[in-house]
Amino acid sequence: xxxRAKILAGVAGALAGAAAGAGAFWALTGPFTNPxxxxxxxxxxxxxxxxxxxxxxxxxxxLYGIWGLPPTETLYFVATKDAAGAVLDRRCVYAVxxxxxxxRWWGVTLYRDxxxxxxxxxxxxxxxxxxxxxxxxxxxxxxxxSGEGQNRLTFGPQDGRFQxxxxxxxxxxxxxxxxxxxxxxxxxxxxx
Amino acid sequence: xxxxxxxxxxxxxAAAATHAVLLFGSPTWATDYQIDQxxxxxxGWNRLIYGKPPRAGTTTVGLANPDTLxxxxxxxxxxxxxxxxxxxxxSCAYWSLSVFAHDTDTVLVRxxxxxxxxxxxxxxxxxxxxxxxxxxxSAVLPSPKGVLLIRCFMKTRTDAAYVxxxxxxxxxxxxxxxxxxxx
Numbered sequence: 001x002x003x004r005a006k007i008l009a010g011v012a013g014a015l016a017g018a019a020a021g022a023g024a025f026w027a028l029t030g031p032f033t034n035p036x037x038x039x040x041x042x043x044x045x046x047x048x049x050x051x052x053x054x055x056x057x058x059x060x061x062x063l064y065g066i067w068g069l070p071p072t073e074t075l076y077f078v079a080t081k082d083a084a085g086a087v088l089d090r091r092c093v094y095a096v097x098x099x100x101x102x103x104r105w106w107g108v109t110l111y112r113d114x115x116x117x118x119x120x121x122x123x124x125x126x127x128x129x130x131x132x133x134x135x136x137x138x139x140x141x142x143x144x145x146s147g148e149g150q151n152r153l154t155f156g157p158q159d160g161r162f163q164x165x166x167x168x169x170x171x172x173x174x175x176x177x178x179x180x181x182x183x184x185x186x187x188x189x190x191x192x
Numbered sequence: 193x194x195x196x197x198x199x200x201x202x203x204x205x206a207a208a209a210t211h212a213v214l215l216f217g218s219p220t221w222a223t224d225y226q227i228d229q230x231x232x233x234x235x236g237w238n239r240l241i242y243g244k245p246p247r248a249g250t251t252t253v254g255l256a257n258p259d260t261l262x263x264x265x266x267x268x269x270x271x272x273x274x275x276x277x278x279x280x281x282x283s284c285a286y287w288s289l290s291v292f293a294h295d296t297d298t299v300l301v302r303x304x305x306x307x308x309x310x311x312x313x314x315x316x317x318x319x320x321x322x323x324x325x326x327x328x329x330s331a332v333l334p335s336p337k338g339v340l341l342i343r344c345f346m347k348t349r350t351d352a353a354y355v356x357x358x359x360x361x362x363x364x365x366x367x368x369x370x371x372x373x374x375x
Binding site: 005006008009010011012013014015016017018020021022024029053055056058059061062063064065066067068069070072073104105107109111114115116117118119122123124125127129130163165167169170 | 199204210214215222247251258259285286296297345
């Protein structure tokens with residue numbers, strides 16, 4: 001075996017290994033990584049922002065939602081699919097239907113690839129202080145390809161990975177430890 | 193040693209090293225990237241940057257909260273500790289002050305529930321620094337670099353008078369070097 005062949009084998013192995021190491025990192029921290037808990041159509045990660053969080057959780061939060069707060073202060077729920085399990089599609093209309101949430105403050109934001117979706121009204125979210133809520137405490141947000149109006153969020157004309165993020169700031173005592181009990185909104189496809 | 197064995201060893205070593213470097217390095221790199229972007233947008237070290245209502249295309253922070261009228265500071269405490277002080281805004285739907293270490297871990301969170309009075313005094317220091325003045329809370333960073341975020345949630349984004357008033361209120365919180373104990 002020539003010295004040259006051994007060097008080539010080492011270099012090829014190192015390059016392939018570096019690619020595999022990076023790929024494994026992406027697979028374990030990327031946006032398609034399985035979260036630690038599912039609640040309805042939503043997923044949630046209970047280890048955000050804490051010293052005790054593991055290195056994978058820390059890296060994931062740093063890359064996709066830096067400076068998130070720990071669950072004692074904030075709970076984050078993400079939905080990328082509707083109640084039937086279909087990925088959110090910008091050509092469709094959805095109803096996000098919810099009620100009272102066990103928290104001091106809540107808000108629902110729609111993102112494309114993790115960022116705000118430009119629209120003429122600069123409307124990216126609805127919160128408990130500006131959402132129209134019925135006398136029974138129920139509320140419905142409409143996700144639609146375009147348009148403006150109360151309780152309405154728009155996908156816009158560009159494709160991408162759409163995410164709904166529900167934030168609960170200062171959840172009621174005990175809720176952070178039992179996130180499965182949060183009555184998260186349903187995300188129902190209305191038309192396509 | 194056979195070439196195939198050399199290749200396998202090189203593969204395993206490079207895979208483990210790359211994975212570890214990305215895993216443990218990415219949080220600090222992410223912080224450095226955000227600080228770099230903030231400095232390019234006119235920010236500076238150790239001074240408060242008062243934000244405007246967020247709009248599409250104006251932030252590099254993924255999954256940022258659009259209902260926040262935020263205040264931010266990029267911290268380098270190598271020159272000494274700092275004090276955040278002033279009159280806490282009273283018109284936010286929610287208010288909190290949080291400090292993040294270079295690796296993004298949360299070092300301190302204090303909301304308007306924990307700091308109910310109007311006056312605010314919070315120290316930002318490292319473990320080997322001491323502050324010689326009374327404060328309500330101290331954020332002790334494991335290294336000199338970090339980030340301060342003050343979140344003030346708007347009750348509405350569409351009431352211009354309310355948002356303008358809130359923008360004045362958040363400017364009543366300021367930051368300065370802390371008085372330190374004599375050695």
